[in-house]
Amino acid sequence: MKALSEKNAGIAASLTLAISAKAKQLQAQGIDVVSFGAGEPDFNTPENIRNAAIERINKGGNGYTPASGLLELKEAICRKLARDNGLEYTSKNIVVSNGAKHSLNNVLMAICNPGDEVLIPGPYWVSYYELVKLADGEPVIVETTAANDFTVTIETLNAALTPKTKAIMINSPNNPTGAVYSEALLRQIGDFAVENDLYIISDEIYEKLIYDEKHVSVASFSEAIKERTIVVNGLSKAYAMTGWRIGYTASNEAIAKIMSNIQSHATSNPNTIAQYAGIEALDGNQDTIETMRRAFDERRQYMVKTIAAMKGITCVNPKGAFYVMMDVSSFYGKKVNNLHIEDSLSFADALLETDRVAVIPGIAFGADQYVRLSYATSMDNIVEGLKRIETFIGKIEA
DSSP: OOOOOHHHHTOOOOHHHHHHHHHHHHHHTTOOOEEOOSOOOSSOOOHHHHHHHHHHHHHOOOSOOOTTOOHHHHHHHHHHHHHHHOOOOOGGGEEEESSHHHHHHHHHHHHOOTTOEEEEEESOOHHHHHHHHHTTOEEEEEEOOGGGTTOOOHHHHHHHOOTTEEEEEEESSOTTTOOOOOHHHHHHHHHHHHHTTOEEEEEOTTTTSBSSSOOOOGGGSOHHHHHTEEEEEESTTTTTOGGGOOEEEEOOHHHHHHHHHHHHHHTOSOOHHHHHHHHHHHHSOOHHHHHHHHHHHHHHHHHHHHHHTSTTOEEOOOOBTTEEEEEOGGGTTEEETTEEEOSHHHHHHHHHHHHOEEOEEGGGGTOTTEEEEEOOSOHHHHHHHHHHHHHHHHHOBO
16 A cells, blocks of 8 residues: 655644543543542632523534634633733634634644744643644754743744744644733733744633743734734633634634634635524623632642642742642652552553543643643542552652
């Protein structure tokens, strides 16, 4: 048989989804596993949004919509961006897609030519790297450190800049670190992009889940920055709508038109019923967002305090999203129950094997000294899971 696609054969599967699937498989077998895996709110979608979907189903008329989304939903997104972010757009600037991941794919397909480099701060969300490759771009990781709260500096961006650099990927609040970029730093990044003729891909999917800080969109600083920024957002995290698959972008009209054309051939429109539910999410009562945010904040504080008291482990206090990065590198080169711990993957495997706790290896995010824990799970699970991790650590031999 003839060879398959070389480019796509080299795309790695999502390790976060793989670990979560393994944990669910064990749970389905009746094994008691505590999972700190994939980032999915453990709350039900708010009742007003669910009711809006049911009402639309009963009303009928749920056929195809324009490929880039319902006009009514685009107008609701424009109202949201003006209300929450100080950004003025029209429906021509908006493309609604099948989740924010699909939106990111559209963005990269629209702006990348073969060999174009995209700067990605590391640790990075697992799909960024592969999505750039799928668009024939070259991912360039700009390393950050815990000492700098996992944010880039203009110096590190300058060091990574080449004539091939096309764009900067910013994710604030960040998955996996929970880092939140300050307004001052975002202004510097915006000016850097203008000075070097770069696009900014601003992934703001966690904007509503932020603690002790405030969210600022980089596109809000000036028209020059806004013109070259593609804002990516969606409904999954803020409204507990992960399975509804509604993401969106806001960009200049030229980029929006290319993305719309790409989507018209790749998927056509996003789910029609979910789009109508999305209008209610954006325009309806917003109280549930704060309820969920406070619950996540309580869990965050407990996790950070408990982890800090564990021997041989450190973590940085996340300022947003719902993840903690736990530095477990002090255990590398050791073993537990004859299982050798050499890196984040073997640490995660041993933890799942011996004490039935699922965490995501940091190597998935380009940060092998860490494992990621999600606190998008109940407090009971968090308490039990952290107890098991502490028990596991106590078993590790020198």
